[in-house]
Structures are given as structure tokens and as C-alpha cells.
Amino acid sequence: MDHVVVVGAGLAGIRSIEALRAHGFAGRITLIGEEPHRPYDRPPLSKAVLLGETDSTVVDSDLDALNVRLLLGTAAKGLGTGVLETTEGELAYDGLVIATGATPIRLRGEGRQHVLRTIDDAIELRARLVSGARVAVIGAGWIGAEVATAAARAGCAVTVVEAGETPLAAALGTTVGAYTTGWYGEAGIELRLGAMVGSVDPDGLTLMSGARIPADVVVTGVGVRPAVEWLKGSAVELDDGVLVDEHLRTSVPGVVAVGDCANWWSRRFGRRLRVEHWDNALGAPDTAAATLLGEDAVYDPVPYFWSEQFGRMVQFAGYREGARLVLRGSPREDRKWAACWLTEDDRLAAVLTVDRPRDLVQGRRLIEAGKRVNATRIVDPAATLRDC
Numbered sequence: 001m002d003h004v005v006v007v008g009a010g011l012a013g014i015r016s017i018e019a020l021r022a023h024g025f026a027g028r029i030t031l032i033g034e035e036p037h038r039p040y041d042r043p044p045l046s047k048a049v050l051l052g053e054t055d056s057t058v059v060d061s062d063l064d065a066l067n068v069r070l071l072l073g074t075a076a077k078g079l080g081t082g083v084l085e086t087t088e089g090e091l092a093y094d095g096l097v098i099a100t101g102a103t104p105i106r107l108r109g110e111g112r113q114h115v116l117r118t119i120d121d122a123i124e125l126r127a128r129l130v131s132g133a134r135v136a137v138i139g140a141g142w143i144g145a146e147v148a149t150a151a152a153r154a155g156c157a158v159t160v161v162e163a164g165e166t167p168l169a170a171a172l173g174t175t176v177g178a179y180t181t182g183w184y185g186e187a188g189i190e191l192r193l194g195a196m197v198g199s200v201d202p203d204g205l206t207l208m209s210g211a212r213i214p215a216d217v218v219v220t221g222v223g224v225r226p227a228v229e230w231l232k233g234s235a236v237e238l239d240d241g242v243l244v245d246e247h248l249r250t251s252v253p254g255v256v257a258v259g260d261c262a263n264w265w266s267r268r269f270g271r272r273l274r275v276e277h278w279d280n281a282l283g284a285p286d287t288a289a290a291t292l293l294g295e296d297a298v299y300d301p302v303p304y305f306w307s308e309q310f311g312r313m314v315q316f317a318g319y320r321e322g323a324r325l326v327l328r329g330s331p332r333e334d335r336k337w338a339a340c341w342l343t344e345d346d347r348l349a350a351v352l353t354v355d356r357p358r359d360l361v362q363g364r365r366l367i368e369a370g371k372r373v374n375a376t377r378i379v380d381p382a383a384t385l386r387d388c
């Protein structure tokens with residue numbers, strides 16, 4: 001293999017290049033990125049960047065030492081056999097890494113809606129989060145909660161509009177999501193649950209009910225779609241992202257996929273997973289690079305995610321679907337608490353922690369180990385999770 005092309009200059013893209021070199025690949029590497037920027041981290045965009053603490057989140061990586069040809073401001077448009085079509089012409093490849101991430105979903109309406117995916121989005125939005133501005137955030141998910149946190153801190157009058165019955169319902173379920181409802185009121189934010197947005201208008205929102213929410217700034221945080229439109233019509237199989245096996249191989253030989261756009265087969269959970277988490281963009285490239293170079297590597301992590309909202313560190317690891325919920329501590333009374341999800345035979349499937357980072361670390365290890373836990377002890381927040 002002489003030439004590897006990496007499509008997508010985000011975290012998964014740059015980590016793929018580092019992994020290729022670490023695995024001994026000495027051939028040519030070309031990195032293609034639609035944005036004009038060098039690879040940067042996105043988690044700080046809704047935290048430190050919005051809060052005005054930093055303007056740059058560029059990933060610490062020595063592109064010169066990695067000997068990469070960098071094609072920024074260039075988008076992939078299509079894929080043929082051994083040829084990538086880009087906005088700047090065709091590019092032949094021997095190996096290809098697909099790392100194009102995800103694109104925010106926008107809602108209907110003529111009004112300006114901010115989304116938060118790029119550093120440019122963040123800097124533009126930050127300038128509008130000024131004291132007294134009326135800010136409507138659509139979606140009480142991870143991004144919506146973090147944007148609301150930053151807007152409230154900037155002195156904005158914030159309303160969060162959520163279609164579900166609780167915040168974070170899709171990620172954590174409504175029981176646990178409900179425990180976060182009070183965080184909004186505490187921060188002086190109005191939370192409207194069960195409210196569907198009909199349209200984004202120049203002066204605010206119109207809900208499906210006909211009610212109006214006046215706003216100077218609208219931020220849409222209702223989720224993302226894998227950025228794989230450019231692969232439609234190619235031989236790469238798609239279904240909620242790029243379908244890859246446990247080695248991160250696509251349906252096309254010599255083509256692998258990583259990060260937010262990859263939908264991989266998890267041996268551990270016996271199902272497909274597509275995860276939009278930083279840790280996945282960091283970890284998957286090692287397996288993808290090994291696979292591309294003909295090594296036998298399997299990607300099978302316990303997914304991990306964190307969020308900083310309303311002055312709290314919220315962390316989650318595992319996969320909770322089908323598992324039963326038990327609480328460690330009282331979310332209504334304690335500031336620090338955790339939730340665990342157990343399988344039928346009392347193995348830890350997932351853990352959520354609120355300002356209990358040790359529980360997260362130990363819980364993640366227990367999930368990885370797949371050992372049975374003591375379901376009676378685990379509910380006692382004073383018991384060390386590792387020993388349960």
C-alpha cells in the first residue's frame with residue numbers, strides 16, 4: 001500500500017494518521033478536510049469557547065513530523081474504485097479512511113438558527129450571547145444543556161424548548177432525565193417540556209400548539225446525522241452511517257471508517273453501535289489503521305461520554321438499553337449521585353455519574369470485566385463501586 005487518503009480532518013481523521021504511522025506505515029498520506037481549519041477538538045466548543053475562555057482547540061499533533069499532505073477547504077464528493085472525487089478533482093488511493101463525522105439537524109423556518117458543530121459556529125454564537133439577549137435553545141440534550149449553561153452565565157434570558165417529557169430522555173431514559181429537570185430552574189432557565197417546535201421565525205419560535213416564544217437568538221440542538229451523503233451511490237454500504245464490521249472494515253476492500261460516522265458491530269453488546277462521542281473518535285482509529293495494514297485487530301470498547309452542565313460533571317459509560325435502573329444516592333436530595341443499569345443476571349451494563357468521577361472510572365472497569373455485581377450493595381452510595 002503506497003497511498004492512504006483520510007477523508008475528514010477532525011479528531012478521528014488525525015488520530016487515524018497518527019495510528020498509521022505508529023503501526024509503521026511509511027507511504028504517502030493525504031488528509032482531506034472540508035473546513036479550512038487544522039483538526040481541532042469539539043467538546044470545548046460548547047464549554048470553554050462559548051464561555052470565552054479560549055478561541056483555539058486545535059489538536060496537539062505534529063503534522064510535519066507525520067509527513068501528511070493536507071488538503072483543507074476540500075470536500076469529498078464521491079467514491080469510485082480506488083478513486084476519490086473531491087471538489088478539487090480526483091485523487092487515487094490504495095487505502096481510505098472515512099472520518100467525516102456528523103452534521104447538525106436543522107428545523108423548518110425562515111428565521112436564523114444557530115447550530116454548534118464547528119469552531120466558526122461557536123465563535124459566531126458566542127458573540128450573540130450577551131447580557132439581556134433572549135435566547136431560545138431547541139433541545140434539552142447534551143449540547144442544548146451546555147449551550148443553555150453558557151447562555152445563562154452570560155446573563156441571557158434563556159428558554160429551552162424540548163419535545164420529550166424530560167431532558168436527556170433519549171440518552172438516559174425519562175426516569176433519570178427527570179432528575180436533571182431541576183438544574184434548569186436553578187440556573188434561572190425556563191424549561192418547556194413536551195413542546196414541539198413548528199418553525200423558527202425571524203423573531204423567535206412558533207410551537208406546534210401555536211404558542212410563540214420570542215427570541216433574539218435561536219440555537220438548534222436536536223441532534224446530528226452522519227455526514228455520509230457524499231458516499232451515496234458508491235459501493236460503501238450505508239445504514240445510519242457507514243456500516244463496518246468489528247475490524248472497522250466497510251463493504252469495500254481497503255476502506256475503513258471511524259468516529260461519529262461509523263456504525264460498527266460490537267461483540268461486547270451483540271449489536272451495532274454508532275456513537276457520537278469524543279472517546280470513540282480517539283480510540284477507533286488504532287483498530288482501523290491496524291486493519292488497513294493487514295493486522296488482526298478488533299474494536300470493542302465500552303462507550304464513554306462526559307458533559308459539563310449547570311456546574312456539574314456528568315459522565316456516562318456503557319450501553320443501557322434493556323437493563324434495569326438502580327440508583328446510588330438520591331438525585332433529588334444529593335448533589336452528587338450515580339445511576340447504574342444492571343443486566344438480568346446482575347452485570348453492570350451502564351453507569352451515569354453526577355460529580356462522582358470515581359464511580360465512573362470503577363463502573364467502566366466493571367462493565368469491561370463483565371463480572372456480576374452485588375445488586376443490594378450497589379445502591380449504597382457509601383460502598384465503593386469496585387467492591388460491589
Ligand code: FAD
Nearest residue numbers: 008010011012034042043075076101259260276277278281
Ligand atoms: P468530526 O469531529 O465531526 O470531524 C469530521 C470532519 O470531517 C469535519 O471537520 C467535517 O467538516 C469533515 N467533513 C465532513 N464531510 C466531509 C467531506 N465530504 N469531505 C471532507 N471533509 C468532510 N463528546 C464527548 O464525549 N463529550 C463532550 O463533552 C462532547 N461535547 C461536544 C460538544 C460539541 C459542541 C460537539 C459538536 C461535539 C461534542 N462531542 C462531545 C462529540 C465529539 O466532539 C465528536 O464525537 C467528535 O468530534 C467526533 O469526531 P469525528 O472526527 O468522528 O468527527
